[in-house]
Amino acid sequence: MTTTFETLAGHLAEVGRHCYERGWALGTSGNFSAVLRKDPLTLAITTSGVDKGLLEASDIVAIDAQGRVVQGSGTPSAETTLHLAIVRSRGAGAVLHTHSVWSTILSEATGDGSLTIEGLEMLKGLTGVGTHAHREKLPIVENTQDWIAAAPRIEAILREHPEAHGFLIRGHGLYTWGKDLAEAKRQIEILEFLFEVMGRKRGIAWQQ
Amino acid sequence: MTTTFETLAGHLAEVGRHCYERGWALGTSGNFSAVLRKDPLTLAITTSGVDKGLLEASDIVAIDAQGRVVQGSGTPSAETTLHLAIVRSRGAGAVLHTHSVWSTILSEATGDGSLTIEGLEMLKGLTGVGTHAHREKLPIVENTQDWIAAAPRIEAILREHPEAHGFLIRGHGLYTWGKDLAEAKRQIEILEFLFEVMGRKRGIAWQQ
Amino acid sequence: MTTTFETLAGHLAEVGRHCYERGWALGTSGNFSAVLRKDPLTLAITTSGVDKGLLEASDIVAIDAQGRVVQGSGTPSAETTLHLAIVRSRGAGAVLHTHSVWSTILSEATGDGSLTIEGLEMLKGLTGVGTHAHREKLPIVENTQDWIAAAPRIEAILREHPEAHGFLIRGHGLYTWGKDLAEAKRQIEILEFLFEVMGRKRGIAWQQ
Amino acid sequence: MTTTFETLAGHLAEVGRHCYERGWALGTSGNFSAVLRKDPLTLAITTSGVDKGLLEASDIVAIDAQGRVVQGSGTPSAETTLHLAIVRSRGAGAVLHTHSVWSTILSEATGDGSLTIEGLEMLKGLTGVGTHAHREKLPIVENTQDWIAAAPRIEAILREHPEAHGFLIRGHGLYTWGKDLAEAKRQIEILEFLFEVMGRKRGIAWQQ
Numbered sequence: 001m002t003t004t005f006e007t008l009a010g011h012l013a014e015v016g017r018h019c020y021e022r023g024w025a026l027g028t029s030g031n032f033s034a035v036l037r038k039d040p041l042t043l044a045i046t047t048s049g050v051d052k053g054l055l056e057a058s059d060i061v062a063i064d065a066q067g068r069v070v071q072g073s074g075t076p077s078a079e080t081t082l083h084l085a086i087v088r089s090r091g092a093g094a095v096l097h098t099h100s101v102w103s104t105i106l107s108e109a110t111g112d113g114s115l116t117i118e119g120l121e122m123l124k125g126l127t128g129v130g131t132h133a134h135r136e137k138l139p140i141v142e143n144t145q146d147w148i149a150a151a152p153r154i155e156a157i158l159r160e161h162p163e164a165h166g167f168l169i170r171g172h173g174l175y176t177w178g179k180d181l182a183e184a185k186r187q188i189e190i191l192e193f194l195f196e197v198m199g200r201k202r203g204i205a206w207q208q
Numbered sequence: 209m210t211t212t213f214e215t216l217a218g219h220l221a222e223v224g225r226h227c228y229e230r231g232w233a234l235g236t237s238g239n240f241s242a243v244l245r246k247d248p249l250t251l252a253i254t255t256s257g258v259d260k261g262l263l264e265a266s267d268i269v270a271i272d273a274q275g276r277v278v279q280g281s282g283t284p285s286a287e288t289t290l291h292l293a294i295v296r297s298r299g300a301g302a303v304l305h306t307h308s309v310w311s312t313i314l315s316e317a318t319g320d321g322s323l324t325i326e327g328l329e330m331l332k333g334l335t336g337v338g339t340h341a342h343r344e345k346l347p348i349v350e351n352t353q354d355w356i357a358a359a360p361r362i363e364a365i366l367r368e369h370p371e372a373h374g375f376l377i378r379g380h381g382l383y384t385w386g387k388d389l390a391e392a393k394r395q396i397e398i399l400e401f402l403f404e405v406m407g408r409k410r411g412i413a414w415q416q
Numbered sequence: 417m418t419t420t421f422e423t424l425a426g427h428l429a430e431v432g433r434h435c436y437e438r439g440w441a442l443g444t445s446g447n448f449s450a451v452l453r454k455d456p457l458t459l460a461i462t463t464s465g466v467d468k469g470l471l472e473a474s475d476i477v478a479i480d481a482q483g484r485v486v487q488g489s490g491t492p493s494a495e496t497t498l499h500l501a502i503v504r505s506r507g508a509g510a511v512l513h514t515h516s517v518w519s520t521i522l523s524e525a526t527g528d529g530s531l532t533i534e535g536l537e538m539l540k541g542l543t544g545v546g547t548h549a550h551r552e553k554l555p556i557v558e559n560t561q562d563w564i565a566a567a568p569r570i571e572a573i574l575r576e577h578p579e580a581h582g583f584l585i586r587g588h589g590l591y592t593w594g595k596d597l598a599e600a601k602r603q604i605e606i607l608e609f610l611f612e613v614m615g616r617k618r619g620i621a622w623q624q
Numbered sequence: 625m626t627t628t629f630e631t632l633a634g635h636l637a638e639v640g641r642h643c644y645e646r647g648w649a650l651g652t653s654g655n656f657s658a659v660l661r662k663d664p665l666t667l668a669i670t671t672s673g674v675d676k677g678l679l680e681a682s683d684i685v686a687i688d689a690q691g692r693v694v695q696g697s698g699t700p701s702a703e704t705t706l707h708l709a710i711v712r713s714r715g716a717g718a719v720l721h722t723h724s725v726w727s728t729i730l731s732e733a734t735g736d737g738s739l740t741i742e743g744l745e746m747l748k749g750l751t752g753v754g755t756h757a758h759r760e761k762l763p764i765v766e767n768t769q770d771w772i773a774a775a776p777r778i779e780a781i782l783r784e785h786p787e788a789h790g791f792l793i794r795g796h797g798l799y800t801w802g803k804d805l806a807e808a809k810r811q812i813e814i815l816e817f818l819f820e821v822m823g824r825k826r827g828i829a830w831q832q
Contacts, residue, residue: 027333027398051394099330101404108327108409119524121559121588122515125443131561132587143329145339171340172329186467190443196517199408200615201524235749235814259810307746309820316743316825351745353755379756380745407824535732537767537796538723541651547769548795602675606651612725616823617732 005071008034008044009060015096015185016046016055024098024192025052029173031077034094034181035087041065045083047074081151082175089158092177094184099173102195107140107168109202114139114161115168117194125190126165127183136194139167166191213279216242216252217268223304223393224254224263232306232400233260237381239285242302242389243295249273253291255282289359290383297366300385302392307381310403315348315376317410322347322369323376325402333398334373335391344402347375374399421487424450424460425476431512431601432462432471440514440604441468445589447493450510450597451503457481461499463490497567498591505574508593510600515589518611523556523584525618530555530577531584533610541606542581543599552610555583582607629695632658632668633684639720639809640670640679648722648816649676653797655701658718658805659711665689669707671698705775706799713782716801718808723797726819731764731792733826738763738785739792741818749814750789751807760818763791790815 012032019025019032030052033045043063050059062071067080077083083095106115117123118135126136139157144150157167165187166176176191178184220240227233227240238260241253251271258267270279275288285291291303314323325331326343334344347365352358365375373395374384384399386392428448435441435448446468449461459479466475478487483496493499499511522531533539534551542552555573560566573583581603582592592607594600636656643649643656654676657669667687674683686695691704701707707719730739741747742759750760763781768774781791789811790800800815802808 023401026401027330027394029330029333051390099401101401101408104328104330104405105409119559119587120520121585122443122445122520125445132559133561143327143340145341169329171327182467186443193439193442193515193517197520200517201521231817234817235746235810237746237749259806307817309817309824312744312746312821313825351743351756353757377745379743535767535795536728537793538651538653538728541653548767549769598675602651609647609650609723609725613728616725617729 003036005036005044005062006057008036009057009072011181012044012046012060013055013057015181016052018185019096019098019188020052020055022100022192024100024188026099027051029099031079031083031097032095033077033083033087035092036062041084041087042070043083043087045076045080047072048077049075078145079147081147082154085151085155085158086175086177089155090177092184093179094181095175095177096181096184096188097173097175098188098192100192100195102192102199103168103174104171105199106195107170107172109199110140112140115198117198120194120197122190122193122197125193126187127178129165136165137161138164138191141167141169143169143172211244213244213252213270214265216244217265217280219389220252220254220268221263221265223389224260226393227304227306227396228260228263230308230400232308232396234307235259237307239287239291239305240303241285241291241295243300244270249292249295250278251291251295253284253288255280256285257283286353287355289355290362293359293363293366294383294385297363298385300392301387302389303383303385304389304392304396305381305383306396306400308400308403310400310407311376311382312379313407314403315378315380317407318348320348323406325406328402328405330398330401330405333401334395335386337373344373345369346372346399349375349377351377351380419452421452421460421478422473424452425473425488427597428460428462428476429471429473431597432468434601435512435514435604436468436471438608440516440608442515443467445515447495447499447513448511449493449499449503451508452478457500457503458486459499459503461492461496463488464493465491494561495563497563498570501567501571501574502591502593505571506593508600509595510597511591511593512597512600512604513589513591514604514608516608516611518608518615519584519590520587521615522611523586523588525615526556528556531614533614536610536613538606538609538613541609542603543594545581552581553577554580554607557583557585559586559588627660629660629668629686630681632660633681633696635805636668636670636684637679637681639805640676642809643720643722643812644676644679646724646816648724648812650723651675653723655703655707655721656719657701657707657711659716660686665708665711666694667707667711669700669704671696672701673699702769703771705771706778709775709779709782710799710801713779714801716808717803718805719799719801720805720808720812721797721799722812722816724816724819726816726823727792727798728795729823730819731794731796733823734764736764739822741822744818744821746814746817746821749817750811751802753789760789761785762788762815765791765793767794767796 016032031046033043036042036044061069086095115138121132123134139161176187224240239254241251244250244252269277294303323346329340331342347369384395432448447462449459452458452460477485477490502511531554537548539550555577592603655670657667660666660668685693685698710719739762745756747758763785800811
């Protein structure tokens with residue numbers, strides 16, 4: 001809790017460049033945040049329009065619970081309301097949003113509102129999951145360019161799926177979170193592995 | 209506008225090696241240009257037959273609006289007329305041409321003269337696109353070994369598709385451009401992501 | 417046989433980070449062991465819950481034949497009984513367990529209890545195999561979260577398949593081994609190549 | 625022609641490690657040679673059983689036209705007769721043999737004795753090819769573990785396909801060559817790109 005804004009901004013920039021290198025946040029896509037202070041709530045978050053391969057600490061601002069910039073300069077991500085909703089409803093310490101090839105494909109591969117992954121050992125990499133018999137149901141939210149208007153819908157979905165470790169936005173990507181940046185980053189890695197398995201499995205003839 | 213030929217040639221060589229490393233310009237494939245001066249038009253462009261993994265500033269020449277070498281030594285790319293046509297018709301500051309696996313596949317995957325990509329958030333990485341609801345229609349041009357003869361056809365296609373951010377040559381690859389090298393390079397990254405999504409989607413069983 | 421625990425722990429940590437980099441042990445998945453002494457049997461093995469990308473020698477403990485920690489601190493992997501069973505039944509000097517995308521997919525792609533690979537030159541990379549005409553039959557074991565209870569089943573499978581160079585756990589990954597760490601690591605590389613060939617082959621239309 | 629054995633062995637080792645890094649020569653797979661002297665014919669070639677990721681100049685020997693070691697120590701590759709046959713019949717200065725995932729798959733994807741690639745711009749990366757309209761027909765040879773007995777068959781195939789830039793061995797991999805190591809290495813890169821396009825194309829639904 002004694003982390004300074006500068007230190008946290010540096011860690012966020014590092015996570016962002018890592019996501020770029022893995023192909024999860026190409027161009028200016030993706031946005032990342034971490035809680036700097038819980039009371040009053042202060043969130044460090046990436047600014048809009050920055051190339052994630054070049055992300056620096058100076059591309060991060062601190063905002064309050066209403067999304068107003070309180071430290072640093074720049075326009076916070078257009079998806080700031082999503083980050084704040086997740087922090088509030090999940091008590092998350094970090095929220096990461098990525099756009100990978102497989103999450104994009106899977107977000108469009110099902111007609112209904114969720115993607116279910118079950119029976120795979122790698123599920124145990126998700127926080128609190130202790131068995132491969134786990135059934136992870138990730139909600140799929142329709143995409144929009146007005147996240148302020150969509151915030152109540154997102155909050156409702158988070159309430160309806162209290163056990164989900166993330167959600168997908170259709171044709172857009174993944175939101176996941178953790179108690180800190182390391183946990184959130186590990187969870188992307190796990191979910192991306194699972195998405196790749198699910199996506200590739202659909203491309204192969206099933207039985208020998 | 210005060211960039212020297214040497215500096216610009218160095219940047220072009222760097223972009224070319226980057227494209228090689230990403231698998232977008234293997235062997236001697238691909239060619240790259242950037243505007244050195246607008247009046248009279250002077251274009252820095254890669255010479256023919258150079259291995260893109262070894263591209264150096266000395267492999268770049270400056271040419272005039274008729275494609276004659278005015279600085280450096282070597283034969284400008286055989287596709288020089290395409291670069292000049294794009295600079296003229298789009299006011300581009302940089303033109304990049306790459307040969308990736310997915311652009312090659314998609315250029316042959318449709319019988320008609322274009323590839324349409326729509327509904328994906330990553331489209332917002334294209335210059336001037338503000339919503340995932342954007343519909344990008346990339347013309348597909350038949351391949352040839354005589355680009356001087358084909359120049360009027362290319363110019364007609366560019367006029368007919370004033371909103372296209374690039375075009376594909378069948379069995380060959382992608383042309384895209386931007387106001388400068390950084391923008392053109394980001395646009396390749398975005399389009400290659402979209403091509404990979406489109407190509408992989410076709411390989412999977414669609415509905416759960 | 418004069419290797420110290422510290423040296424061996426360092427080598428195991430290096431192999432683990434290598435597996436992480438190749439995408440075979442993302443997050444906290446995977447576990448790795450090597451025999452420190454044969455008599456009395458002492459095994460160096462990764463502890464539970466460590467991120468494999470950050471694996472250090474201090475994340476390794478030495479255990480005895482009953483799985484009790486005799487050197488270092490931490491909880492040995494929950495799959496310790498599997499490592500001990502393989503060392504006992506195969507005389508292995510190193511046991512590596514990885515979770516790759518292709519091994520996960522193939523472990524679920526067949527309804528019966530094994531995966532057969534034959535006719536490929538790369539099979540010669542497996543210890544003792546001298547011809548592409550080799551037929552490798554890898555048993556597939558059902559997954560569980562209680563490996564102590566499952567140990568007799570695993571030992572029976574190892575006895576029934578005396579020529580297998582590894583086995584798969586369904587929805588989980590690969591176990592393989594070798595006389596030392598270098599041999600076991602090479603065997604993962606060979607098997608992962610073969611898995612990728614088998615998996616991709618199923619995704620393509622077979623005859624021209 | 626004044627290259628020393630030591631220099632050439634160093635270049636061969638470098639090419640081998642590069643092929644390993646690209647996934648074209650995992651484990652001990654692959655073998656590589658280059659002509660040291662034409663008269664009498666002396667060939668530098670990798671020795672048998674060496675991990676290609678660790679290939680050093682000391683893992684290379686020089687052999688005469690009968691395959692006898694004349695410099696360095698070690699057993700020349702079991703496929704030495706193939707290298708000598710290619711050098712003789714094609715006048716090659718370097719011969720490279722790789723085992724990639726896509727070449728393995730394509731070598732088994734057709735029932736007849738060849739793989740045809742046509743209409744792709746990347747074909748122009750092959751030595752002497754000046755148009756995408758080129759039709760490359762790569763013979764596919766059945767695999768064997770006795771290449772001395774198979775040498776006449778290989779020589780006959782090379783005579784029957786005088787324009788082929790390489791050949792595939794079924795379930796095994798690619799042989800290609802060039803006037804020197806740089807040309808042969810570029811040709812692998814081009815052919816591997818073409819194999820990936822051909823392999824992935826078969827996995828997707830063709831028409832939009």
